[in-house]
Amino acid sequence: MTSVSINKVRKSYGPVNVISGIDVEIKDGEFVVLVGPSGCGKSTLLRMIAGLEEISGGEVKIGTRVVNDVSAKDRDIAMVFQSYALYPHMTVFDNMAFSLKLKGISKAERETRINKAAEILGLTPMLKRFPKQLSGGQRQRVAMGRAIVRNPQVFLFDEPLSNLDAKLRVEMRSEIKSLQHRLKTTMIYVTHDQIEAMTMADRIVVLNGGHVEQFGTPLDLYDTPANKFVAAFIGSPSMNFLDGTVRNVGAAPLFVSADGTQWPLPQNCDIADGQKVTYGIRPEHLTLASGNDGIAAKVRLVEPTGAETMVQLNVGDSRIVGVFRDRVAAGEGETLRVSPDVSRVHLFDATSGLRLV
Numbered sequence: 001m002t003s004v005s006i007n008k009v010r011k012s013y014g015p016v017n018v019i020s021g022i023d024v025e026i027k028d029g030e031f032v033v034l035v036g037p038s039g040c041g042k043s044t045l046l047r048m049i050a051g052l053e054e055i056s057g058g059e060v061k062i063g064t065r066v067v068n069d070v071s072a073k074d075r076d077i078a079m080v081f082q083s084y085a086l087y088p089h090m091t092v093f094d095n096m097a098f099s100l101k102l103k104g105i106s107k108a109e110r111e112t113r114i115n116k117a118a119e120i121l122g123l124t125p126m127l128k129r130f131p132k133q134l135s136g137g138q139r140q141r142v143a144m145g146r147a148i149v150r151n152p153q154v155f156l157f158d159e160p161l162s163n164l165d166a167k168l169r170v171e172m173r174s175e176i177k178s179l180q181h182r183l184k185t186t187m188i189y190v191t192h193d194q195i196e197a198m199t200m201a202d203r204i205v206v207l208n209g210g211h212v213e214q215f216g217t218p219l220d221l222y223d224t225p226a227n228k229f230v231a232a233f234i235g236s237p238s239m240n241f242l243d244g245t246v247r248n249v250g251a252a253p254l255f256v257s258a259d260g261t262q263w264p265l266p267q268n269c270d271i272a273d274g275q276k277v278t279y280g281i282r283p284e285h286l287t288l289a290s291g292n293d294g295i296a297a298k299v300r301l302v303e304p305t306g307a308e309t310m311v312q313l314n315v316g317d318s319r320i321v322g323v324f325r326d327r328v329a330a331g332e333g334e335t336l337r338v339s340p341d342v343s344r345v346h347l348f349d350a351t352s353g354l355r356l357v
């Protein structure tokens with residue numbers, strides 16, 4: 001168990017900057033997820049922490065030790081990859097024993113550790129099997145077992161669930177989370193999947209183009225995204241955005257979209273009249289209104305999932321999505337009325353994309 005400090009860390013390949021000055025402080029025992037679109041630098045950052053990639057600038061500290069010049073094998077970390085990288089000609093037991101043998105750990109100690117890890121992971125009956133005799137989920141567990149037996153100070157996971165089918169992925173993500181809670185080992189976990197990040201992390205680092213957009217708890221990111229990028233990236237379906245202007249002269253402030261549609265704002269919203277903003281409202285924060293309440297929205301498509309109904313809508317010239325708990329009887333081309341939950345409206349600066357409200 002230990003903390004990890006990433007201070008002003010940079011990475012460039014020749015003239016190309018891939019990571020540009022990242023600062024992240026990971027606490028002892030914390031489960032931190034690095035999330036972001038493909039190519040944003042997640043694996044590069046993780047590999048620099050692991051010592052598999054040289055650091056172009058800045059400093060990585062594991063505990064109190066600066067590890068920039070410490071080789072991967074001496075960093076006391078264990079990494080799990082998307083491709084599991086199991087040795088096909090070795091049994092499950094031998095796969096887990098391999099790195100312990102290299103470290104000169106005694107046979108008795110190896111057996112104790114492997115049996116314990118196998119028990120935690122439900123692999124005890126499979127110790128004598130070869131990787132090809134295992135399912136994808138079981139192979140994934142062996143890869144984790146190999147990391148656990150080393151008793152590392154930090155676990156590093158790079159998209160470990162990407163090769164599993166959807167149902168198994170959901171199961172494994174709760175398994176990994178409860179495993180981490182039990183072992184209390186600091187974990188840095190990379191994924192491009194925001195749901196995985198939201199459900200597993202104590203705190204999430206949202207990366208984009210080699211820099212940090214926001215670092216916070218899952219609900220911080222959902223409730224108060226620092227900017228439009230985070231607002232759009234976290235949550236599914238994605239937040240609706242409308243461009244327009246704040247009108248703050250009458251009794252109640254209003255947002256007026258480019259096509260003239262009026263949307264309510266929180267009463268205490270103190271944005272100057274005339275300011276250009278982007279209005280953000282999540283699909284799940286729209287409700288169906290009755291009578292003349294709410295805003296007219298023309299149905300483009302109704303997508304029921306059973307538990308809820310997703311409706312693609314046109315409001316003026318804008319396309320938005322609503323997710324409703326109720327069944328929606330309206331068909332394509334019909335007009336519904338929707339109301340945003342005013343307490344959950346977001347406003348972003350039209351130019352910088354930074355959060356205003």
Ligand code: ADP
Nearest residue numbers: 013016018036037038039040041042043044045
């Ligand atoms: P992610 O894991 O977020 O998908 P990566 O960390 O793998 O992204 O890659 C980040 C960026 O660095 C990408 O644009 C990728 O093309 C670039 N990159 C990765 N490795 C190299 C390399 N060896 N040489 C040049 N560019 C690289």
Ligand code: MG
Nearest residue numbers: 042043044159
């Ligand atoms: Mg990657």
